[in-house]
Amino acid sequence: MEEKYLHYTPQDFKSDQEVRWCPGCGDHAILSSVQKALPEVSKVLKYNLERYVFVSGIGCSSRFPYYVDTFGFHGIHGRASAIATGVKVANPTLSVWQITGDGDALAIGGNHFIHAVRRNIDTNILLFNNQIYGLTKGQYSPTSPLGKITKTSPFGTVEHPFRPGELVIGAQGKFFARSLDIDVKLTSELMIEAAKHDGTSVVEILQNCVIFNDGAYDYITDREHREDRVITLRHGEKMVFGKNRDKGLILSGLSLKVVTIGQGGFSMDDILVHDAYNPNPGVHMMLANMEFPEYPVALGVIRNVKDSTYDDNVRDQVLEVMKDAKIKCVDDLLNSGETWDV
Amino acid sequence: MDKQKNVQELDEVVVRFSGDSGDGMQLTGTLFADASALFGNGVNTFPDYPSEIRAPQGTVGGVSGFQVHLGNQKVNTPGDYCDVLVAMNPAALKANAKWVKKGGMIIVDADQFNEKGYQRAGYKTIDAVTELNLQDFKIINAPITTLTKESLKESGLDNKSIVRSKNMFALGMVYYIFDRPLNFTEKYYETKFKKKPEIIEANKKVLRDGYNYAGNIHAIPNTYTIKPADARVKGKYRTINGNTATAWGLIAAAEKANLPLFCGSYPITPATDVLIELAKRKDLGVKTLQAEDEIAGVCTAIGAAFAGNFAVTSTSGPGLSLKSEALGLAVMTELPMVIVNVQRGGPSTGLPTKTEQSDLNQALYGRNGEAPMVVIAASTPSNCFDFAFQAGKIAMEHMTPVILLTDGFIANGSEPWRIPSMKDYPAINPPIVPENTENFMPYARDEKRLARGWAFPGKKGIAHRVGGLEKDFIKGSVSHDPMNHQRMTDIREAKVQRVKEFIPEQEVYGDKEGDLLVVGWGGTQGHLLTAVQEMRAAGKSVSLCHFNYINPLPRNTRDIFTRFKNIVVCELNMGQFVNYLRINFQDFNYHQFNKVQGLPFTVVELVDRFNKILEGK
Numbered sequence: 001m002e003e004k005y006l007h008y009t010p011q012d013f014k015s016d017q018e019v020r021w022c023p024g025c026g027d028h029a030i031l032s033s034v035q036k037a038l039p040e041v042s043k044v045l046k047y048n049l050e051r052y053v054f055v056s057g058i059g060c061s062s063r064f065p066y067y068v069d070t071f072g073f074h075g076i077h078g079r080a081s082a083i084a085t086g087v088k089v090a091n092p093t094l095s096v097w098q099i100t101g102d103g104d105a106l107a108i109g110g111n112h113f114i115h116a117v118r119r120n121i122d123t124n125i126l127l128f129n130n131q132i133y134g135l136t137k138g139q140y141s142p143t144s145p146l147g148k149i150t151k152t153s154p155f156g157t158v159e160h161p162f163r164p165g166e167l168v169i170g171a172q173g174k175f176f177a178r179s180l181d182i183d184v185k186l187t188s189e190l191m192i193e194a195a196k197h198d199g200t201s202v203v204e205i206l207q208n209c210v211i212f213n214d215g216a217y218d219y220i221t222d223r224e225h226r227e228d229r230v231i232t233l234r235h236g237e238k239m240v241f242g243k244n245r246d247k248g249l250i251l252s253g254l255s256l257k258v259v260t261i262g263q264g265g266f267s268m269d270d271i272l273v274h275d276a277y278n279p280n281p282g283v284h285m286m287l288a289n290m291e292f293p294e295y296p297v298a299l300g301v302i303r304n305v306k307d308s309t310y311d312d313n314v315r316d317q318v319l320e321v322m323k324d325a326k327i328k329c330v331d332d333l334l335n336s337g338e339t340w341d342v
Numbered sequence: 343m344d345k346q347k348n349v350q351e352l353d354e355v356v357v358r359f360s361g362d363s364g365d366g367m368q369l370t371g372t373l374f375a376d377a378s379a380l381f382g383n384g385v386n387t388f389p390d391y392p393s394e395i396r397a398p399q400g401t402v403g404g405v406s407g408f409q410v411h412l413g414n415q416k417v418n419t420p421g422d423y424c425d426v427l428v429a430m431n432p433a434a435l436k437a438n439a440k441w442v443k444k445g446g447m448i449i450v451d452a453d454q455f456n457e458k459g460y461q462r463a464g465y466k467t468i469d470a471v472t473e474l475n476l477q478d479f480k481i482i483n484a485p486i487t488t489l490t491k492e493s494l495k496e497s498g499l500d501n502k503s504i505v506r507s508k509n510m511f512a513l514g515m516v517y518y519i520f521d522r523p524l525n526f527t528e529k530y531y532e533t534k535f536k537k538k539p540e541i542i543e544a545n546k547k548v549l550r551d552g553y554n555y556a557g558n559i560h561a562i563p564n565t566y567t568i569k570p571a572d573a574r575v576k577g578k579y580r581t582i583n584g585n586t587a588t589a590w591g592l593i594a595a596a597e598k599a600n601l602p603l604f605c606g607s608y609p610i611t612p613a614t615d616v617l618i619e620l621a622k623r624k625d626l627g628v629k630t631l632q633a634e635d636e637i638a639g640v641c642t643a644i645g646a647a648f649a650g651n652f653a654v655t656s657t658s659g660p661g662l663s664l665k666s667e668a669l670g671l672a673v674m675t676e677l678p679m680v681i682v683n684v685q686r687g688g689p690s691t692g693l694p695t696k697t698e699q700s701d702l703n704q705a706l707y708g709r710n711g712e713a714p715m716v717v718i719a720a721s722t723p724s725n726c727f728d729f730a731f732q733a734g735k736i737a738m739e740h741m742t743p744v745i746l747l748t749d750g751f752i753a754n755g756s757e758p759w760r761i762p763s764m765k766d767y768p769a770i771n772p773p774i775v776p777e778n779t780e781n782f783m784p785y786a787r788d789e790k791r792l793a794r795g796w797a798f799p800g801k802k803g804i805a806h807r808v809g810g811l812e813k814d815f816i817k818g819s820v821s822h823d824p825m826n827h828q829r830m831t832d833i834r835e836a837k838v839q840r841v842k843e844f845i846p847e848q849e850v851y852g853d854k855e856g857d858l859l860v861v862g863w864g865g866t867q868g869h870l871l872t873a874v875q876e877m878r879a880a881g882k883s884v885s886l887c888h889f890n891y892i893n894p895l896p897r898n899t900r901d902i903f904t905r906f907k908n909i910v911v912c913e914l915n916m917g918q919f920v921n922y923l924r925i926n927f928q929d930f931n932y933h934q935f936n937k938v939q940g941l942p943f944t945v946v947e948l949v950d951r952f953n954k955i956l957e958g959k
Contacts, residue, residue, distance in 0.1 A: 074811065090629075
């Protein structure tokens with residue numbers, strides 16, 4: 001009996017390649033979150049190392065597969081979702097992880113991304129969102145805020161950004177979670193949740209680009225304000241946040257509203273309980289779209305809904321048809337239908 | 343039935359069915375072809391249909407045609423010009439009259455030749471015979487719509503269904519003229535409409551009424567018969583078109599390699615039927631993924647190849663353009679894959695339903711960087727099976743993407759095919775890396791083929807990374823070393839050229855030396871062969887060298903070329919293959935014959951051109 005999956009350590013997932021991201025890049029922390037999560041994923045899902053495949057596109061984040069000592073495929077720009085889909089359909093027993101960035105997944109690869117989500121193919125997509133093109137040295141991305149000044153928008157961008165969570169849920173996504181690069185513990189936790197979920201799991205990781213977009217997330221990452229400006233959601237728990245755990249979310253009309261518990265007549269009983277498993281995407285969409293300063297930014301597993309997966313459906317359909325098939329080999333096929341003898 | 347008819351025996355005959363794209367002409371033609379194939383004739387067909395599904399009714403743009411060539415020998419083309427044209431309306435006549443042999447027979451549905459019909463088809467007058475100059479043709483004016491209504495007035499069918507059956511009335515008439523048995527077609531109705539007995543009966547009645555009508559009118563003095571071909575190899579036969587043969591050949595390769603077949607593809611005319619045929623074959627474990635676009639089609643295939651499936655993608659010209667970046671990735675990662683490109687008229691959207699051979703340059707060179715790839719071309723509807731199989735074998739054994747070129751002509755054309763047995767096909771042995779291979783190096787190669795190993799994810803002890811960045815010569819890790827890049831570029835080219843040692847020598851039809859060598863490639867084979875046969879029968883020193891293996895070229899190619907006084911390269915493009923030959927064999931002088939009209943060659947124009955070359959013109 002091979003029970004290697006019980007005994008992995010983060011070291012087992014480190015390749016011999018020198019990690020080449022800039023010093024201080026958020027990607028270092030994410031890499032270490034993944035290397036920490038994988039032994040746990042292996043234990044929970046009973047996966048040996050050879051079952052992992054990391055697939056990426058192009059961009060800083062897409063160097064990732066070289067640094068994990070598993071099977072890996074460094075693809076071409078934007079196409080990681082398609083390549084990962086092929087890997088998973090070809091061999092559904094593999095644990096497929098897609099590493100991508102805001103440019104790779106949402107600009108050049110937007111089409112593949114939404115269709116992977118729509119199909120609900122069982123892959124885990126780690127979307128590193130730094131709101132900038134890093135590898136090409138600082139052009140705006142589809143998640144850069146309106147007005148952002150970059151090399152290709154010297155007077156500020158004039159286009160509205162995508163919100164990845166909105167896109168995922170809009171494409172009928174069943175799993176969406178969010179973390180911060182610096183929060184290795186939460187990121188690792190979300191990786192494990194993503195791996196456990198059958199279907200496309202998208203984890204957006206807000207990541208700092210130290211060279212071209214430094215400080216983009218300071219408003220939520222700096223220690224002083226962090227707890228007041230983010231809310232970490234957990235299924236079944238009250239949506240409470242703040243340094244003093246005295247703020248919470250309620251439903252007011254058709255919108256979410258931040259209230260202070262004990263003020264304005266609001267008590268803990270009024271605060272919403274997070275139901276990540278609710279198939280109705282309404283509240284999930286509102287949570288995913290919360291932006292500072294009106295709201296805290298939502299972290300944790302925002303949506304986690306069970307549904308059939310593409311790869312299972314493909315396999316089941318093939319097995320179903322094969323069961324009663326009259327044609328069992330190519331010779332049968334060639335001789336099927338209208339034939340005649342000479 | 344009139345048994346006094348005067349039956350004349352013919353060696354071959356060409357019939358063209360034409361009508362509105364909703365008139366069912368493709369089915370009518372197919373039934374006629376199948377009945378003739380079952381009767382034992384040599385058969386070759388070609389559909390000619392518009393790219394609009396339903397162009398405005400009655401217009402020339404909406405005319406759909408289907409040509410059938412029958413013979414008492416094997417026939418290799420659908421025929422240049424037809425002996426009999428069936429035209430279901432004025433538009434069909436206008437579009438197709440130029441394809442009828444002088445003095446040929448034209449059957450028209452007289453009911454449709456009214457003012458409205460003429461107007462829709464854009465006639466200047468209401469006299470087709472004069473306007474189209476058809477005085478020398480034998481025109482049968484049959485009120486087909488009226489007679490069909492009359493035939494089915496007690497069938498219980500609604501008026502729309504009744505009128506829709508008029509193609510079967512016309513088919514019945516053609517069956518009478520060519521002395522075809524009705525039972526094959528009747529059997530087709532019985533299978534097709536199993537659950538609708540009233541439709542079976544109605545179709546049978548219309549077919550028979552059409553047959554009898556043709557026998558009763560005195561406008562058709564002669565009927566004809568074409569004897570079954572006698573030189574056929576014994577065996578079991580079926581009809582097959584190129585797209586189905588391609589799909590089945592790919593499945594055969596997967597079976598011989600004992601690997602699952604994965605097809606990632608996106609619908610595109612005229613290649614869609616490859617995907618459709620594969621999608622039907624879940625019974626053989628085939629996985630098809632209709633992707634969100636052409637790029638996803640090829641990229642899912644690359645992912646599937648990495649994961650250890652025999653991966654394929656199918657497309658046509660514009661789709662190949664979209665796939666080109668990913669094909670470079672397949673070259674770089676040295677993964678096996680077959681890309682089927684069913685060529686159509688280009689550039690851009692071009693002529694989607696018409697045939698052309700103008701994607702050769704794209705197949706050979708259409709990628710960034712030095713990205714050599716094996717290119718092969720099927721040349722008849724049925725040999726699409728063999729070359730799809732070969733493409734799979736080469737891809738998997740040599741660890742390279744292979745482009746298989748077919749075209750709209752052979753993809754949609756069909757012919758009788760002697761059903762092969764899979765035991766006669768060779769094994770396919772991909773270099774699959776065993777689990778726990780010691781010191782596994784992803785880019786280590788076997789000396790014979792220069793192919794790297796195929797290491798499937800999920801197998802123990804061989805975890806590795808591949809990707810689009812340049813690879814270290816052995817380890818496969820990223821390398822920017824200048825000499826390594828040179829070495830890798832050299833070996834990727836050498837690997838493709840090494841395929842030369844594993845493909846058969848090029849064959850020549852006719853004498854091995856002489857005055858003129860006709861050179862072609864791909865789907866023009868039937869026409870070139872027929873032209874060369876005609877000229878040889880007339881005592882001319884002409885041979886045919888028709889290529890299926892394009893890159894690499896067969897090893898004896900130069901040797902063949904040296905033995906002829908003249909070489910003419912014929913292709914349906916502006917000269918892509920001839921220029922490729924000029925690059926490879928610079929010491930020959932090539933004549934060229936090119937046609938870019940969205941149409942196949944005609945035998946007549948080929949023979950004419952070859953004679954001129956022989957005469958030194």
